[in-house]
Amino acid sequence: MSLTRREFLLNAGLAGAGVSFASLASADDTTVSAFQPDDWQSVRSQFALSKKHINFASFFIVSHPKPVRDAIERLRQQIDEDPFLTVNNGMFGTDAQNLQRPVREAAAGYLGGKPEEVCLTSNTTTGLALIYHGLSLRAGDEVLTTIHDHYAHHEAIRLATNRVGASMRKVALFDHHNTISADQIIGRLRAAIKANTRVVGVTWVHSSSGLRLPIRAIADVIAKINSKRTENNRVLLVVDGVHGLGAVDETVAEMGADFFAAGTHKWLFAPRGTGLIWAKAENWARLTPIIPTFSSPEPYDAWVRDEPPKGPTKADWITPGGFYAYEHQWAMPAAFHFHQQIGRKRIAERIDELNAFIKQGLAEIPDITVYTPNDPKLSAGIVSFRVKGKKNEGVLKHLLGQNILASISPYGIAYLRLAAGIMNTPAEVESALKALRSLK
Numbered sequence: 001m002s003l004t005r006r007e008f009l010l011n012a013g014l015a016g017a018g019v020s021f022a023s024l025a026s027a028d029d030t031t032v033s034a035f036q037p038d039d040w041q042s043v044r045s046q047f048a049l050s051k052k053h054i055n056f057a058s059f060f061i062v063s064h065p066k067p068v069r070d071a072i073e074r075l076r077q078q079i080d081e082d083p084f085l086t087v088n089n090g091m092f093g094t095d096a097q098n099l100q101r102p103v104r105e106a107a108a109g110y111l112g113g114k115p116e117e118v119c120l121t122s123n124t125t126t127g128l129a130l131i132y133h134g135l136s137l138r139a140g141d142e143v144l145t146t147i148h149d150h151y152a153h154h155e156a157i158r159l160a161t162n163r164v165g166a167s168m169r170k171v172a173l174f175d176h177h178n179t180i181s182a183d184q185i186i187g188r189l190r191a192a193i194k195a196n197t198r199v200v201g202v203t204w205v206h207s208s209s210g211l212r213l214p215i216r217a218i219a220d221v222i223a224k225i226n227s228k229r230t231e232n233n234r235v236l237l238v239v240d241g242v243h244g245l246g247a248v249d250e251t252v253a254e255m256g257a258d259f260f261a262a263g264t265h266k267w268l269f270a271p272r273g274t275g276l277i278w279a280k281a282e283n284w285a286r287l288t289p290i291i292p293t294f295s296s297p298e299p300y301d302a303w304v305r306d307e308p309p310k311g312p313t314k315a316d317w318i319t320p321g322g323f324y325a326y327e328h329q330w331a332m333p334a335a336f337h338f339h340q341q342i343g344r345k346r347i348a349e350r351i352d353e354l355n356a357f358i359k360q361g362l363a364e365i366p367d368i369t370v371y372t373p374n375d376p377k378l379s380a381g382i383v384s385f386r387v388k389g390k391k392n393e394g395v396l397k398h399l400l401g402q403n404i405l406a407s408i409s410p411y412g413i414a415y416l417r418l419a420a421g422i423m424n425t426p427a428e429v430e431s432a433l434k435a436l437r438s439l440k
Contacts, residue, residue: 035067037341040350040422046338047423053400054428056418057407059207059243059381061272062265063423067338071331072271079327087326091294099330100295100319106333110340111260111278112253119284119315120295120329121275124242125152127261128201130318131238131277132160134287137198139165144192145201147172148208151410153240157201166198173213177371180378182214190221199236204244208409210372210382210417212248215239219256236283242266242275246339247381247421249348258283267381267421270335271328277318285312294321347422351381354420354429358383361433362418368436371415384415387439392416395439402435 036042046065049055055063064072078086090099104115111118121127132143133156143157147170154170161168171192174180189200200222205212219237226234239257244250246267252260260278264270293299296316302309309317339347356376362368367388373379387395392408395416399406407417418432 035341037343040425043342044423044425049423053403053405054424054431055405056420056424056428056432057405058421058423059247059266059419060407062269064271065269065335065338067334068269068271068331071334072327075327075330087323090326090330099326100316103330103332106336107264107276107278110336110344111276112251113278113280117253117278117280117284117315119277119279119318121261121263121277121320122273122324123263123265123275124240124261125156125263126320127263127275127277128153128156128238128240129159130290130320131259131261131287132156132199132201133163133290134313134318135160135199135236136286136288137161137164137166140196141166141198142194142196143168143199143201144189144194144197145170146203148206148211149201149203150207150240153201153203157199173211177209177373180211180373182217182378185213186217186221189218190225193222193225193235195233197235198233199238201238201240203240205241205247205380205382207243207382207417208411208413209384209415210379212244212373212378212380214377215255215257216250223256236286243382244380247348247351249345252278264332264335268335269338270332271325273325273328274332277315279315281312281314284315284318287313287318289313289317291320291322293317293319295319342422350422351420352376354424354426355379355381355383355418357426357429358418358420358432361429362436365433365437381421382417382419384409384417386415387436390439395436398439399432399435402431402438404432404435406432 035046046067047063049063089097095101100120101115103120104118107118108115121130137160143161143166145153145157145168157168171188173185173188193200202213202218204215222235222237236258237256238259241252241260241262243266245252245262245264246269258279263275265272265274293316296314299309299317359370359372359374362370362383362385369386369388371384372382392414396406396408409415409417420429
């Protein structure tokens with residue numbers, strides 16, 4: 001049920017009263033007791049965030065909630081006490097001992113796919129590089145992306161296409177933030193796909209503007225184009241999903257992406273330095289592994305026989321080998337379980353509600369322009385804005401002076417960002433808005 005802004009503030013006990021940071025600190029003093037996933041204060045208490053600041057930049061890198069901290073600590077202790085047996089059995093033991101298997105099972109349960117469709121990575125950047133460099137792109141092929149995508153996505157494409165003589169092209173999905181619509185986005189991409197386009201690479205939720213793309217509709221357009229193409233000339237859809245995963249109530253395996261890459265150490269609250277790629281078996285078969293894997297016995301057994309591995313590429317063949325902070329990777333199921341306890345739909349609704357009131361409050365402040373769409377279907381947890389006549393850095397410093405942590409988008413065209421997650425409260429939203437109203 002949607003609330004008016006006044007109802008929102010009344011529920012928070014803020015209407016008609018000034019809100020000081022000191023008054024919020026007492027609300028943070030709740031000790032971490034038995035977790036009550038239906039109580040937002042209990043959810044908030046799971047995070048060990050400093051009381052010195054109100055944090056609207058948690059999407060940058062996660063503060064581990066208590067269940068994840070506990071899982072990491074248990075695994076760290078096991079590795080410290082017996083590193084050889086713990087890691088050797090956890091990576092190379094029997095199926096019952098293998099500790100990547102429950103990670104894939106937990107991820108698949110959240111994504112709506114199968115464990116064998118999940119590749120484990122360290123972050124979104126690594127995932128995108130593994131996809132683009134693993135594809136069999138040829139000279140003359142094109143990868144189509146947008147001008148709005150992140151440096152890591154653009155660079156993964158550029159490096160991969162340069163290596164084989166393919167090309168990269170960027171298109172604008174809109175001309176002005178006030179004209180953004182799903183139809184316009186879909187129409188721009190449809191019109192931009194050419195005969196030699198082999199990949200469309202997009203971002204689900206843009207960290208620059210907070211725009212959320214209609215991935216399912218884009219996938220449907222590409223499927224229609226592919227229905228008139230041969231298998232060798234079909235267009236693949238690659239999605240950077242890091243700012244949608246954990247913030248949006250959609251099932252990844254049903255979105256229509258051919259490859260979905262995301263770090264899990266942002267909105268999903270999984271351990272830092274963890275990520276994944278999801279794809280169906282027929283799409284994994286399209287990739288060539290780039291980094292030797294430790295996650296599948298087949299390539300190793302083939303190496304022992306001094307021959308290449310047989311059969312199509314699988315997800316675990318793409319999972320990079322080498323040694324990791326295994327206490328982090330193996331603790332990933334705790335994050336998926338934490339989300340499922342609270343409820344993915346409920347989390348998405350909370351994020352939508354808090355950020356809707358940020359947008360509404362910003363729109364009421366003179367000289368502030370909001371660049372994130374109001375439509376909840378075209379936005380998620382990031383709100384981007386500018387203050388007329390003010391440098392972004394100056395506004396950021398002003399907010400920090402009032403203990404508000406915001407951020408600036410690291411793009412050629414940079415915006416200020418406020419991003420409310422489930423660790424935030426209505427009182428904190430009002431404090432951020434009050435700080436911005438006091439700008440001179």
